[in-house]
Amino acid sequence: MNARKIIHIDMDAFYASVEQLDNPELRGKAIAVGGRSKRGVVSAASYEARKFGVKSAMSGAIAQRLCPHLIFVKxxxxxxxxISQQIRKIFFEYTDLVEPLSLDEAYLDVTENKKGNPSATLIAEEIRAKIKEKTGLNASAGISINKFVAKIASDYNKPNGQKTVYPEEVETFLQGLEIRKFHGVGKVTAEKMYRFGIFTGYNLKQKSLEFLVENFGKSGTHYYNVVRGIHLSEVKPHRIRKSLGAERTFAENISSEIFMMDRLNDIAEEIERRLTKNKVAGKTVTLKIKYSDFSIQTRSKTLAYFISTKALILEIAKDLLYQEKMKNSVRLLGISLSNLNTDKGKKEEKNQNDDEIYVQLKFDF
Incomplete structure (x- = not known):
């Protein structure tokens, strides 16, 4: 199997960096994009703030305690x-095989590229330089034979750096990593692996396929393959959206269903706007409820037809809300629409035979 040349571009502290770019007074200072209120959440933190332990998804109150001089920006x-659109235009100068993951990161397959450049490493350098020139922002990059390794590598020399993991280095690179560095291994999975003596990629590679499947289910096969540098997922330029939703965290806990309906009305309105913009509709409505004790409950209903209007979404959400009595006061409500009409005709990726031989060929990187 011919090895591919995959680049993962990841903007450095994107939201925070944009704010510092647009407001020179914020440069060099600890800033957090998000809310400082009791229920506020940090969407992004500048590197100056990260030194104090501030990070994305952290509550604004905790962030403020960690860094008293933290500046919050909406x-x-x-x-x-x-700016994300400007960056993507640069990507398309090199390849049409661009898979955006979010506003600030994307995969690029440059095995065959518009510049005829055989070196993915040099292409990544050029792209990062162009991003800096056009936007004033820094980007980091990871370069390797597949998406899994490239994503890990892009975090290796952050900020404003890049790392190439050459084909012949992949397995050694992965074996030397802490298991928490493996993309997709979260806190819970990592703790479970620790109990089995799996602390590094090397430890993971010592485990048999049977052992991993027995203890980690379908993910076991994934772990067995990726630690050997096998990850067959292609760069998909047109990712199929599986769901669309919105949620709200409240300044104060809510216990009245009437107040909850007011909030759900606003959420349904936002979803209708996004559905119209994306020209999609869905059949399954899911209501997400986070209680004051931080427990989460979801309630879903699937219809026989597609819906996309606020009125219908709100009607189903109301039914789900009154489906059973609330067990506690509520701090967050969310609505999502899935089973979208974009799923029609979707093709699943083909699985490779277990006995297929994978050969990593040397080539310019």
Whole structure:
């Protein structure tokens, strides 16, 4: 099997960097994009703030305690999207095989590229330089034979750096990593692996396929393959959206269903706007409820037809809300629509035979 040349580009502290770019007074200072209130959440933190332990998805209150001089800035998604589009235009100068993961990161397959450049390493350097020139922002990159390794590598020399993991280095590179560095291995899975003596990629590679499947289910096969550098997922330029939703965290806990309906009305309105913009509809409505004790409950209903209007979404959400009595006061409500009409005709990736031989060929990187 011919090895591919995959680049993972990841913007450095994207939202925070945009704010520092647009407001020179914020440069060199600890800032957090998001809310400072009791229920506020940090969407992004500058590297100056990260030194104090501030990170994304952290509550604003905790972030403020860790870094008393932290400056909070409101999110401006229209501005982030504007710059993201500029960055993607640069990607398409090199290849049409671009798979965006979010506004600030994407995979590029440059095995065959528009510049005729055989070196993915040099292409990554050029792209990062162009991003800096066009937007004033820094990007990091990982380069390797597949998406899994490239994503890990892009985090290796952050910020404003890149790392190439050559074909012949892949297995050695993976074996030397802490298991938490493996993309997709979260805190819970890592703790379970620790109990089995799996602390590094090397430890993982010592485990048989049977052992991993027995203890980690379908993910066991994935872990067995990726630690050997086998990851067959292609760069998909047109990712199929599986769901679309919105949620709100409240400043104060809510216990009245009437107040909850007011919030759900706003959420349904936002979803209708996004469905219209993306020209999609869905059949399954899911209501997400996070209680004051932080426990989460979801309630779903699947219809026989596609819906996309606020009125119908809100009607189903109301039915789900009153489906059973609330066990506690509520701190967050969310609605999502799945089973979208984009799923029609979707093709699943073909699985490779277990006895297929994988050969990593040497080539310019």
């Amino acid at each position: 999110t401006r998604f229209d501005r982030y999207r504007e």
